[in-house]
Amino acid sequence: xxxxxxxxxxxxxxxxxxxxxxxxxxxxxxxxxxxxxxxxxxxxxxxxxxxxxxxxxxxxxxxxxxxxxxxxxxxxxxxxxxxxxxxxxxxxxxxxxxxxxxxxxxxxxxxxxxxxxxxxxxxxxxxxxxxxxxxxxxxxxxxxxxxxxxxxxxxxxxxxxxxxxxxxxxxxxxxxxxxxxxxxxxxxxxxxxxxxxxxxxxxxxxxxxxxxxxxxxxxxxxxxxxxxxxxxxxxxxxxxxxxxxxxxxxxxxxxxxxxxxxxxxxxxxx
Amino acid sequence: xxxxxxxxxxxxxxxxxxxxxxxxxxxxxxxxxxxxxxxxxxxxxxxxxxxxxxxxxxxxxxxxxxxxxxxxxxxxxxxxxxxxxxxxxxxxxxxxxxxxxxxxxxxxxxxxxxxxxxxxxxxxxxxxxxxxxxxxxxxxxxxxxxxxxxxxxxxxxxxxxxxxxxxxxxxxxxxxxxxxxxxxxxxxxxxxxxxxxxxxxxxxxxxxxxxxxxxxxxxxxxxxxxxxxxxxxxxxxxxxxxxxxxxxxxxxxxxxxxxxxxxxxxxxxxxxxxxxxxxxxxx
Ligand SMILES: Nc1ncnc2c1ncn2[C@@H]1O[C@H](COP(=O)(O)OP(=O)(O)O)[C@@H](O)[C@H]1O
Ligand SMILES: [Mg+2]
Numbered sequence: 001x002x003x004x005x006x007x008x009x010x011x012x013x014x015x016x017x018x019x020x021x022x023x024x025x026x027x028x029x030x031x032x033x034x035x036x037x038x039x040x041x042x043x044x045x046x047x048x049x050x051x052x053x054x055x056x057x058x059x060x061x062x063x064x065x066x067x068x069x070x071x072x073x074x075x076x077x078x079x080x081x082x083x084x085x086x087x088x089x090x091x092x093x094x095x096x097x098x099x100x101x102x103x104x105x106x107x108x109x110x111x112x113x114x115x116x117x118x119x120x121x122x123x124x125x126x127x128x129x130x131x132x133x134x135x136x137x138x139x140x141x142x143x144x145x146x147x148x149x150x151x152x153x154x155x156x157x158x159x160x161x162x163x164x165x166x167x168x169x170x171x172x173x174x175x176x177x178x179x180x181x182x183x184x185x186x187x188x189x190x191x192x193x194x195x196x197x198x199x200x201x202x203x204x205x206x207x208x209x210x211x212x213x214x215x216x217x218x219x220x221x222x223x224x225x226x227x228x229x230x231x232x233x234x235x236x237x238x239x240x241x242x243x244x245x246x247x248x249x250x251x252x253x254x255x256x257x258x259x260x261x262x263x264x265x266x267x268x269x270x
Numbered sequence: 271x272x273x274x275x276x277x278x279x280x281x282x283x284x285x286x287x288x289x290x291x292x293x294x295x296x297x298x299x300x301x302x303x304x305x306x307x308x309x310x311x312x313x314x315x316x317x318x319x320x321x322x323x324x325x326x327x328x329x330x331x332x333x334x335x336x337x338x339x340x341x342x343x344x345x346x347x348x349x350x351x352x353x354x355x356x357x358x359x360x361x362x363x364x365x366x367x368x369x370x371x372x373x374x375x376x377x378x379x380x381x382x383x384x385x386x387x388x389x390x391x392x393x394x395x396x397x398x399x400x401x402x403x404x405x406x407x408x409x410x411x412x413x414x415x416x417x418x419x420x421x422x423x424x425x426x427x428x429x430x431x432x433x434x435x436x437x438x439x440x441x442x443x444x445x446x447x448x449x450x451x452x453x454x455x456x457x458x459x460x461x462x463x464x465x466x467x468x469x470x471x472x473x474x475x476x477x478x479x480x481x482x483x484x485x486x487x488x489x490x491x492x493x494x495x496x497x498x499x500x501x502x503x504x505x506x507x508x509x510x511x512x513x514x515x516x517x518x519x520x521x522x523x524x525x526x527x528x529x530x531x532x533x534x535x536x537x538x539x540x541x542x543x544x545x546x547x548x549x550x551x552x553x
Contacts, residue, residue, distance in 0.1 A: 012410075025474035132372045165372045168414040214367045221368035224328060224360040225428060226352045235393040236379040 009065075010131050017059035017129045021245040022138035028252050029126045035256040036122070038116050041266040044259040045114050052121055053257065059129045069124040070117060077113055084109035132164040133237075141239060154230025166214065173210060177203050274436055274468055275304040275358075276325055280336035282322060282491075286395065296322045297491045300336070304470065307433065309462045311479035311499070312472045314488035315513040320472045323488060324438050328358040334466045341435060356385065359429030361439040365421035365446075366413075369428075369480035374416075375400065375409040378427045385432070392431075399427040402465075403457050419450025423457055430461070437461070443473060455481065476503075476517040489510065504536035519543040526550075 012018075019024075032048075039045060056066055070077075090104030127135070140157035147153050181202050182188065188199050282297040296319045303308055306402055314320045325331040326338050329345040338345040340354050359381075362368050371377040375396055382392045400406040403423040422442050429437055439458070443451040454476055461467045471482060479485055485502040489497040489512040495502050503509070506516050506524040516524070523537040523546070533550060537543050 133376050160370060165370060166415070168412075169366050172414070181356045214364075217362060217364060217367035218370070220330065221360075221425075222370060222380075223330065224355060225370075225432070226355050227380070228352070228384065228386040233383050234386050234389060234392070235383055236376065236389055236396065238389050244543055 011059075011061055011065075011128050011130065012131070013060055013129065015059045015129070016244075016248070017055055017125070020129075020248055021239060021241050022130050022134040023142055023239060024165060024194075024241070024245050024249045025130055026127055026135075026138055026142060028249065031253060031256050032122045035048060035259055036118055038260050040111065040268040041262055043266050044262045045118075047255075047259055047262075048118055049114075052118060052125075055125055057131055059125065061125070061128050065128070066121055066124065068121055073116065073120055077116055080116065081109045081111045084112060132237075133161070136160045136164070137235070137237075137239060154233070158230075162218070166211075169214075170207070170211065174203065174207055177206050272306045273303045274306045274308075275302075275470075276337075276339040277302040277326070277333075278337045278339075279337060279514075280326065280333040282326065283334045284322075284332060286334050295491070297326075297333075300491075300493055301494060302486065302496070304436075304468060306468055307462070307466045308484055309469045309482045310471065310484045310486055311482035312470060312474075312486045312488060313474065313479055313514055315474075318512075319491040320486045320488050321346070321440050324360065324440050324470065324472060327436070327438050328360050329354045330360075336415070352385070356381075356432050357434050358436045358438060359424070359434040360399055360530075361425050361429060361437065361442050363444050365418055365425055365440040365442075368425050369413045369421060372412055372531065373409075374405065374411050374413065374424050377413065377424060378431050381428060381432045395433070396427075399430040400424075400459065402430055403427045404453075416425045417450060419444045419453040422446065422450065422454050426457060430467075434467070436470065436474075438470040441474065442471075442474045443475060451475065453476070474514075476520075478516055480517055487514070499538055500536040503538060514544055 036048065039048065056063065085101055085105045086099065088102055088105035088108055090102040092100050092102050093106070094101040130138075136157045139160070140153055143151070143153045143156075149164070178188065186199060186202060188196065188203075190196075277300050280297055280300045281295070284296060285291040286293040287294055300323065312320050314476075322331065326333060326345065327336075327340065329340070329351045332338075332346045343350050343354055343355050345351075347355055348367070369377045370380050376398055378396045379392050382395060387395070397406065397409075400409055403421060403426050405423050405427060407547045408416065408424075413424065416424065422553065425442075426437070426439075443454050446454065458469050458471065459481060462469050469482075471478070473479055480499050480503070482499060485495070485497065485499050486493055487502060488508070494512065495505070495508065503516050503520045506520065509516055515521070517538060518538055519537050519542070522536070523533050523543060527535075531550060534546060537546060
């Protein structure tokens with residue numbers, strides 16, 4: 001059951017989206033998020049949704065997967081919607097006792113839902129189309145100017161790599177421990193919050209113990225393979241920007257700017 | 271042939287310089303030398319000091335007393351530690367806990383990246399190492415998609431990429447199924463025979479130890495036997511005394527001899543045993 005988690009999953013492929021330099025991809029996703037929060041008119045949102053759809057299809061990511069990535073944030077979406085619909089002042093459309101729904105509330109709710117959904121899909125597209133290695137590499141490279149102020153950029157990237165490497169291992173192990181405890185009669189599914197939290201203790205303790213042992217062994221194995229930090233380290237796969245990377249970067253950025261500028265001419269949704 | 275690894279009267283204590291913890295004396299006066307091209311199996315029951323001994327070979331631990339030389343370098347010379355680790359690679363028991371990267375080929379490249387090798391050369395050496403262990407087709411897989419034996423071969427490739435003279439394996443087969451064990455052993459044997467890589471192989475599977483050309487038995491931090499498999503396994507009583515098994519056929523021969531049947535000593539393979547049995551029965 002824990003294996004169903006699809007956030008952060010990578011779908012290998014050879015599409016333009018996959019081949020785009022990961023550094024550019026990260027920056028474009030950031031640009032996308034910023035655009036998403038500046039834009040407030042329907043036409044631009046239409047364009048953004050079109051852009052996302054085109055990207056999903058170019059990258060050949062199954063639509064089902066994309067929709068599934070929204071499932072975990074469903075409560076957040078509902079919560080935002082309810083909050084906005086019921087608690088925003090404005091032109092009242094409907095009133096029943098103390099409950100009232102305003103037009104502005106509905107507009108804001110729609111706006112926020114579109115933003116959240118696009119945000120999640122945009123961010124998942126990054127991980128769907130970029131291997132974890134490329135992603136950490138890109139982050140290391142993008143942040144490398146911070147080395148000047150002694151920010152441990154390499155160490156952070158290494159930590160991310162190791163975390164990504166061990167997530168499946170630890171998930172598998174959690175599953176195993178859970179089955180083992182269930183076989184001994186542990187009840188993990190019923191009871192109140194406290195009872196369930198307590199039932200987790202016999203799962204977490206062995207998991208931590210094993211994680212620490214793994215960490216120690218991994219550190220030793222890394223030492224044996226001459227690991228000594230980022231200094232003087234080379235990479236097998238070097239990131240190189242190609243002309244097509246630049247072209248895509250320029251086009252997409254221009255697209256964002258157009259979307260933002262439309263705010264000036266088209267009336268805002270809210 | 272040239273002596274690659276030399277232990278001279280080596281003793282070792284854990285927590286030697288620690289104030290809070292009691293020192294634990296583990297190795298006592300070990301003298302051992304391993305020639306280039308040797309395939310040495312190291313036997314001993316749990317806690318006898320095998321892992322501690324192994325960690326001296328690539329300067330993870332330094333002797334409290336005595337000296338260890340690797341390819342002529344004294345392992346206590348701190349500035350040469352990486353030189354030594356490049357010459358002597360180490361593979362551990364749990365294949366899951368020694369792979370660093372999320373992709374097989376990236377993992378194999380790890381050591382070379384640390385050593386600052388140039389990228390095109392890394393590529394060549396990674397491909398060659400993966401081919402040597404028969405994992406080239408899996409180069410783009412993620413480690414958690416592989417079986418235990420495959421992961422262990424990737425770990426071996428990660429060491430081979432450094433082109434070491436010697437590879438030390440600390441119970442690499444202990445967590446594997448029979449299939450995985452065979453794969454790993456086959457890989458090691460072919461490395462040793464074809465490329466002349468020196469192998470130090472810690473194991474508690476006697477059928478694996480039999481394949482070595484030399485067996486070292488460790489007990490209580492001391493070397494109590496060091497000879498060919500045939501000679502070491504001839505002394506069944508001594509092995510049993512230190513809590514070790516012998517290969518099944520050796521055990522059978524031993525029991526037969528004890529029962530008064532005229533049977534030769536140090537039988538290691540099933541074929542040998544069958545031949546001797548036929549002789550004994552036919553004669
Ligand atoms: N880090 C350590 N600190 C203190 N004692 C240790 C440490 N590692 C191992 N030992 C002790 O050293 C002895 C030999 O351990 P080890 O070399 O791991 O044996 P083996 O690999 O043959 O099972 C054991 O008694 C063990 O308890
Ligand atoms: Mg051990």
